Amino acid sequence: MKMAWKEIKRNKLRYTILGSIVFLISLLTFIISGLANGLSQDNASLIKNLPNGTFYMTEDADETYNFSTIPETQQKEILDEQPDATFFSIQMGNFIDEADKQRSVAYVTATDDTYFPDVKEGEVILDTSMEEEGIAIGDEITNEQWNQTLTVAGFVEHEKYSHSPAAFISQADFQELFHTDSMQIGFITEGAINDTAAFTDLQPFSNSDFLNTIPSYNAEQMSLNMIVIFLLVISGMLFAIFFYMINVQKLGIYGILKAIGVKTGRLFQMMWAQMLFISIISLVFSILISQLFQWLAPSGMPFHLTLQTTLLLSIIFVVIGFIGATLSGIQIKRVEPMQAIQQGEM
Amino acid sequence: MSLFHMNNVKKTFSHGEIEEEILKGIHVTLPEGKITALTGASGSGKSTLLTIAAGLQTASDGHISFQKEDLTAMRNEKLRQIRAKQFGFIFQFAHLVPFLTVEEQLALMLETAESPLSRQEKSKEIREVLELVDMWNRKDAYPASLSGGEKQRVAVARAIIHNPKILFADEPTASLDSKRSEDVMKLIQKLSKERNITVLMVTHDMDMLNFVDHVIEMLDGKIVKK
Numbered sequence: 001m002k003m004a005w006k007e008i009k010r011n012k013l014r015y016t017i018l019g020s021i022v023f024l025i026s027l028l029t030f031i032i033s034g035l036a037n038g039l040s041q042d043n044a045s046l047i048k049n050l051p052n053g054t055f056y057m058t059e060d061a062d063e064t065y066n067f068s069t070i071p072e073t074q075q076k077e078i079l080d081e082q083p084d085a086t087f088f089s090i091q092m093g094n095f096i097d098e099a100d101k102q103r104s105v106a107y108v109t110a111t112d113d114t115y116f117p118d119v120k121e122g123e124v125i126l127d128t129s130m131e132e133e134g135i136a137i138g139d140e141i142t143n144e145q146w147n148q149t150l151t152v153a154g155f156v157e158h159e160k161y162s163h164s165p166a167a168f169i170s171q172a173d174f175q176e177l178f179h180t181d182s183m184q185i186g187f188i189t190e191g192a193i194n195d196t197a198a199f200t201d202l203q204p205f206s207n208s209d210f211l212n213t214i215p216s217y218n219a220e221q222m223s224l225n226m227i228v229i230f231l232l233v234i235s236g237m238l239f240a241i242f243f244y245m246i247n248v249q250k251l252g253i254y255g256i257l258k259a260i261g262v263k264t265g266r267l268f269q270m271m272w273a274q275m276l277f278i279s280i281i282s283l284v285f286s287i288l289i290s291q292l293f294q295w296l297a298p299s300g301m302p303f304h305l306t307l308q309t310t311l312l313l314s315i316i317f318v319v320i321g322f323i324g325a326t327l328s329g330i331q332i333k334r335v336e337p338m339q340a341i342q343q344g345e346m
Numbered sequence: 347m348s349l350f351h352m353n354n355v356k357k358t359f360s361h362g363e364i365e366e367e368i369l370k371g372i373h374v375t376l377p378e379g380k381i382t383a384l385t386g387a388s389g390s391g392k393s394t395l396l397t398i399a400a401g402l403q404t405a406s407d408g409h410i411s412f413q414k415e416d417l418t419a420m421r422n423e424k425l426r427q428i429r430a431k432q433f434g435f436i437f438q439f440a441h442l443v444p445f446l447t448v449e450e451q452l453a454l455m456l457e458t459a460e461s462p463l464s465r466q467e468k469s470k471e472i473r474e475v476l477e478l479v480d481m482w483n484r485k486d487a488y489p490a491s492l493s494g495g496e497k498q499r500v501a502v503a504r505a506i507i508h509n510p511k512i513l514f515a516d517e518p519t520a521s522l523d524s525k526r527s528e529d530v531m532k533l534i535q536k537l538s539k540e541r542n543i544t545v546l547m548v549t550h551d552m553d554m555l556n557f558v559d560h561v562i563e564m565l566d567g568k569i570v571k572k
């Protein structure tokens with residue numbers, strides 16, 4: 001007999017309140033996690049878009065890409081051994097658009113167009129956020145220090161670095177503008193490495209290690225992840241407290257059920273079934289709403305929540321709820337039939 | 347050997363330092379298929395004796411044999427099975443499960459007693475017993491909407507639906523008026539006869555003794571009269 005379900009049906013208000021709380025907490029967790037992800041995309045999509053591989057910087061650069069210099073001769077030597085390697089440089093800077101407005105961007109150039117857009121000399125390709133800001137294809141951009149202009153040749157989606165839109169320019173222009181003919185960073189995909197000896201004197205970084213060298217990235221992600229973890233812990237405690245309260249109110253019933261011979265395990269099953277039922281319904285609602293939010297969120301808002309992340313968090317919620325409910329259920333094990341019988345009418 | 351026998355059963359409760367002996371060596375044999383009433387002054391230990399006999403709390407000393415097995419030496423799980431399958435209980439208050447309908451209360455008891463009956467046989471049995479206690483027309487009602495007497499009749503039905511060997515009842519009529527009390531007593535008497543159920547029943551009400559076969563009187567933790 002479905003006692004769990006029958007009890008929920010007879011106590012709709014109580015279980016609706018519990019469900020709403022689970023719903024709100026999980027929705028909040030999903031949204032914070034979406035923001036954490038969104039900010040990380042906003043901060044470093046240029047790097048996050050690259051496949052898994054290894055990044056290289058010079059050792060004396062001390063993990064700071066600005067200080068890393070891989071001269072052309074060394075690039076050639078490496079490319080002889082590892083033709084799939086790419087070298088690129090990033091330089092934070094700004095330009096003045098046709099409306100005389102100053103724009104901060106991250107200038108990026110690369111030795112080939114495998115991972116980055118192909119740009120001709122005298123042209124620039126910008127992140128789409130610049131298009132939303134009113135810049136159009138064919139616009140001329142310049143800078144006080146330059147004695148030349150660049151023409152906007154196109155836009156690419158989701159290419160940002162250090163919260164700034166990327167501006168891809170040709171190697172020649174990069175050398176001209178920033179007075180350097182070396183590159184900062186080498187990159188090669190996981191499968192392509194066949195001779196690590198080619199990269200002597202260079203310090204390797206995995207994708208996530210490299211992301212952590214971006215100054216703001218680490219701190220930002222850590223605080224957001226802490227919030228998500230706290231929310232998960234709090235929701236676990238809420239589960240435990242709520243089931244504790246519900247169980248305390250039901251001790252009399254549990255005692256009577258035990259007196260007539262119902263197994264303690266059966267009572268636990270009943271509680272687990274209720275916990276699963278309530279949390280799964282609440283989670284389905286908050287998954288739907290968080291996905292809707294993703295869809296409706298203003299485009300300027302850094303929000304990025306994959307279904308995968310949501311499902312993973314949901315599983316954690318269910319596990320935590322299960323632990324919380326089970327801990328509070330220890331009272332069920334303790335209750336003596338006699339207590340309930342002596343308590344009188346319920 | 348008889349069906350149910352208590353031999354020198356003692357019960358001591360300790361309130362901190364002070365130990366109080368509530369049952370002082372009880373010897374009781376329940377005649378099979380008969381109703382035995384337990385009377386005595388308030389506080390003399392009747393409820394304690396009944397709940398120990400029913401395996402709801404443990405004795406401090408002595409032995410209780412049921413179908414040649416010693417309840418006092420039994421593991422909890424075995425005792426639970428005996429409570430579920432062989433015993434029925436009626437308490438002073440009905441103690442029905444608030445979120446189950448009248449019919450579901452009985453279904454739960456059958457399920458708990460691991461009744462071997464088929465689905466149809468179970469519903470037939472439930473119907474029969476509910477008609478017996480005159481509650482079939484309220485089978486879909488929840489306890490909250492029943493009167494005290496109706497609840498107690500459902501409690502009686504729940505106590506016997508699984509055909510227990512022994513029915514333990516602690517003042518089953520205390521919360522009812524005299525007309526309803528008589529109805530419940532007649533019902534217990536009828537069930538005991540029809541189904542050969544052995545009954546041990548605590549009562550204060552001397553009028554109820556008309557319906558029983560034996561009377562045991564308790565005073566101060568001892569049996570004074572049989």
Ligand SMILES: Nc1ncnc2c1ncn2[C@@H]1O[C@H](COP(=O)(O)OP(=O)(O)OP(=O)(O)O)[C@@H](O)[C@H]1O
Nearest residue numbers: 359360368386387388389390391392393394395550
């Ligand atoms: N769990 C317990 N802990 C301590 N003392 C108890 C406990 N249960 C019962 N007693 C004591 O045992 C004595 C007998 O109680 P019991 O309930 O058996 O009496 P009774 O004969 O059923 O009385 P009544 O007719 O009023 O129901 C009382 O003094 C009571 O205080």
Ligand SMILES: [Mg+2]
Nearest residue numbers: 392393394516
């Ligand atoms: Mg009593």
